[in-house]
Amino acid sequence: xxxxxxxxxxxxxxxxxxxxxxxxxxxxxxxxxxxxxxxxxxxxxxxxxxxxxxxxxxxxxxxxxxxxxxxxxxxxxxxxxxxxxxxxxxxxxxxxxxxxxxxxxxxxxxxxxxxxxxxxxxxxxxxxxxxxxxxxxxxxxxxxxxxxxxxxxxxxxxxxxxxxxxxxxxxxxxxxxxxxxxxxxxxxxxxxxxxxxxxxxxxxxxxxxxxxxxxxxxxxxxxxxxxxxxxxxxxxxxxxxxxxxxxxxxxxxxxxxxxxxxxxxxxxxxxxxxxxxxxxxxxxxxxxxxxxxxxxxxxxxxxxxxxxxxxxxxxxxxxxxxxxxxxxxxxxxxxxxxxxxxxxxx
Numbered sequence: 001x002x003x004x005x006x007x008x009x010x011x012x013x014x015x016x017x018x019x020x021x022x023x024x025x026x027x028x029x030x031x032x033x034x035x036x037x038x039x040x041x042x043x044x045x046x047x048x049x050x051x052x053x054x055x056x057x058x059x060x061x062x063x064x065x066x067x068x069x070x071x072x073x074x075x076x077x078x079x080x081x082x083x084x085x086x087x088x089x090x091x092x093x094x095x096x097x098x099x100x101x102x103x104x105x106x107x108x109x110x111x112x113x114x115x116x117x118x119x120x121x122x123x124x125x126x127x128x129x130x131x132x133x134x135x136x137x138x139x140x141x142x143x144x145x146x147x148x149x150x151x152x153x154x155x156x157x158x159x160x161x162x163x164x165x166x167x168x169x170x171x172x173x174x175x176x177x178x179x180x181x182x183x184x185x186x187x188x189x190x191x192x193x194x195x196x197x198x199x200x201x202x203x204x205x206x207x208x209x210x211x212x213x214x215x216x217x218x219x220x221x222x223x224x225x226x227x228x229x230x231x232x233x234x235x236x237x238x239x240x241x242x243x244x245x246x247x248x249x250x251x252x253x254x255x256x257x258x259x260x261x262x263x264x265x266x267x268x269x270x271x272x273x274x275x276x277x278x279x280x281x282x283x284x285x286x287x288x289x290x291x292x293x294x295x296x297x298x299x300x301x302x303x304x305x306x307x308x309x310x311x312x313x314x315x316x317x318x319x320x321x322x323x324x325x326x327x328x329x330x331x332x333x334x335x336x337x338x339x340x341x342x343x344x345x346x
Contacts, residue, residue, distance in 0.1 A: 002123045007109070007130070009034065009039055009041035009042055009045075010034075010041055011030055011031060011033060011034025011035075011037070011039050011041070011042040011278070012039075012041050012045050014027075014028040014030045015027040015028070015031045015034075015042070015045060019055060024055040024056070025072035025104070027055070028046070028049065028055075028056055030042075030241065031043075031045055031046035031049070032046060034046075035066070039242060040069075040070045040073045040074075040075040040076055040078070041070070041077070041209075043066050043069060043070045043075070043078075044066070044067055044071075044075045044078035044081070045077070046063075046064045046065025046066055046230070047062075047063040047064065047065070047067040047069075047070065047078070048063065048067060048077075048081060048332050049063070049271075050062050050063030050066065051063030051064055051067065051209070052208070052209045052210040053327050054210050054222060060285070061068065062215075064091055065146050067081055067082060068082065070256070071102075074105075074109050075109070075202060076106050076107075076109035076110045076111035076114065077106070077111055077113075078187055079102055079105050079106035079109060079111065079114070080102075080103065080106035080111040080113055080114045080213070082102055083099045083100075083102035083103040083106055083114065083213075083214055083243055084099070084212050084213045084214050084216075084217065086098050086099040086102060086182055087099035087217040088212060088217040089215040090209065090330040090346070091333070095219075097140075099217075100135040100136075100138055100140075100214070101135065103117060103118060103135055103214050104131045104132045104134070104135035104136075107131035107134075107135075108131045108132070108153045113213065114131075115131065116172060116175070117172065117213055117214055117215045118131055118134040118135060119134065119168070120169050120171065120172035120215060120264070121134070121137075121138045121168075121169065121218075122134040122135075122137045122138060123166065123167075123168040124137075125137060129188045134137060140218075143218055143221065143222050144221055144222070144225055145225065145226075146225050146226060146228075146264060147163065147164060147226050147305070148211050149161070149162050149163070150162075150226075152326070153209075153298075154291070154294045154295075154296050156302065156309075157294065157308055157309050157318070157320075157321065158291065158294070158296055158298075158306065158307075158308045158309075159299075159306070159307050159308070160298070160304065160305070160306050161226055161304060161305035161306070161307075162301075162304055163303055163304065164222060164223070164226065164278055164303060164304060164305035165219055165222065165278065165303050165305075166303060167302055167303055169215060169219065169279065169303075170274060170278075170279075170280040170302050170303055170334075171280075172215055173216070173239060173278075173280055174216070174239070174280050174334050175336075176211075176213070176215075176216075176239075176283065176344045177205035177239035177334075180205040180211070180240055181203040181204065181205050182203060182204065182205070183196055183201075183203055183204075184200045184201075184203055184204040184240065184248070185197070185200070186206075189245070199249040199251065200247075200248040200249070201245075201246045201248075201249065202241060202242045202243075202246040202247065202248060202325070203240075203241045203243075203248055204238050204239065204240050205238065205239045206236055206237075206238050207236055207237045207238065207239065208236050208272070216237065219237075219278065219336070220237065220338065221233055223278070223305065223307070223338055223340075224278045224340075226276075226307070227274055227276060227307050227340070229273070229274060229340045230275065230344070232344045232345065232346055233270070233340050233341050233342065233344055234338055234339070234341075234345060235272075235338070235339040235340075235341065235345055235346055237336055237337065237338045238336070238338075239280075239326075239334065239335075239336055239339045240326055240334070240335050240336070240337055241332065241334055242287060242325065242327060242332065242333040242334075243328070243332055244327065244328050244329065244330055244331070244332075245327045245328075246327055247324065247325055247326055247327040248324060248325040249324050250292065250322050250323065250324045251322065251323070251324070252317065252319070252321065252322055252323075253272050253275045253308040253319075253321075253323075253339065254271060254272050254311050254312065254317040254318070255269075255272055255317075256275070256317070257258070257317060266315065269341065269343065269345075270315075270341035270343030270345075271310075271311050271317075271341060271342050272310050272311070272339045272340070272341055273309065273311050273314040273315070273340055273341060273342045273343075274307050274308070274309055274310065274339070274340040275307065275308055275309075275337065275339055275340075276305065276307040276337075276338040276339075276340060277289065277300065277307065277311060277335050277336065277337055277338075278303075278304075278305050278334055278336040278338070279300030279301060279302060279303070279304045279305075279306070279334075279335050280303045280334035280336065281302050281304060281332070281333065281334050282300065282302045283331050284328040284329075284330060284331030284332060284333050285328060285329040285330045285331060286299075286326055286327060286328050286329035286330070287299065287325070287326055287327065287328035287329075287331075287333040288326045289306065289323060289324075289325055289326070290323060290324050290325075290326055291308070291317075291321065291322070291323045292322065292323075292324070293320040293322055294320055294321070300335070308321060308323070309321065315342060
């Protein structure tokens with residue numbers, strides 16, 4: 001009898017139930033028992049938790065070996081995870097063709113996450129198109145070419161790109177973040193921690209190694225070519241959600257010179273040179289992105305990109321780039337926020 005898919009694995013289901021109750025050690029033990037019993041879905045899930053070190057010991061090499069073993073046996077989520085890592089050049093050499101081949105294999109094996117990504121990236125194909133056909137139809141060269149029709153605003157400090165990504169990809173990114181939203185936080189430079197602050201009332205879902213997928217790496221790569229910045233210099237992106245009345249008040253995105261150990265932080269982590277926004281929907285009222293010092297107020301359209309420069313070429317902060325995310329008057333606003341530094345982040 002074949003080992004069940006991860007969605008049908010009793011060991012994985014038990015681990016998810018225990019983790020939801022905060023019983024993370026018991027969840028790990030359930031996955032260990034499943035792995036020892038030959039359940040490759042449990043092996044894949046255990047490997048993933050060890051790889052990212054979330055509610056588990058950070059043992060990336062052990063985790064990666066488990067994921068690779070499960071993938072070699074055709075486990076769909078292991079195939080999907082290796083596809084994402086291959087797309088992002090994390091633990092593997094970066095390889096778009098290889099990533100899409102793995103994504104097609106994951107979809108054929110039953111990974112719903114892989115299937116939905118391929119549908120989003122090939123929405124023009126008929127519904128009965130094969131997963132391999134969908135993967136082969138993705139024009140990576142087009143994704144990695146500079147977008148046309150950009151509109152430069154405010155002496156080049158703000159740039160609008162009318163069509164950065166297709167609508168179907170926007171819908172996928174919204175769906176991917178749902179269920180993971182938490183109250184957005186701000187960085188407390190004095191104490192070196194992220195904290196809830198009254199200046200920001202919206203919610204957010206951070207994309208990290210535990211949740212990243214091929215589509216998200218592809219979007220990052222497109223942002224990089226759009227603003228001529230290496231994607232290795234990008235922080236983990238964040239998907240932001242604003243319900244009516246939720247906002248982020250006037251703030252800067254650069255590393256504040258008033259921060260403790262400012263020079264050391266710049267030397268080790270670099271300056272946030274660019275903020276890149278991707279608007280995921282436009283069916284709301286209000287919700288503009290405002291730059292009061294330079295007289296720009298912008299309401300993006302779905303699929304549109306907007307990036308702005310937080311600092312001068314020498315890394316010195318540009319205080320005229322103070323900005324705010326105004327609250328929607330009705331409807332919900334969804335955007336991707338991507339910070340880009342002047343040194344490699346990975």
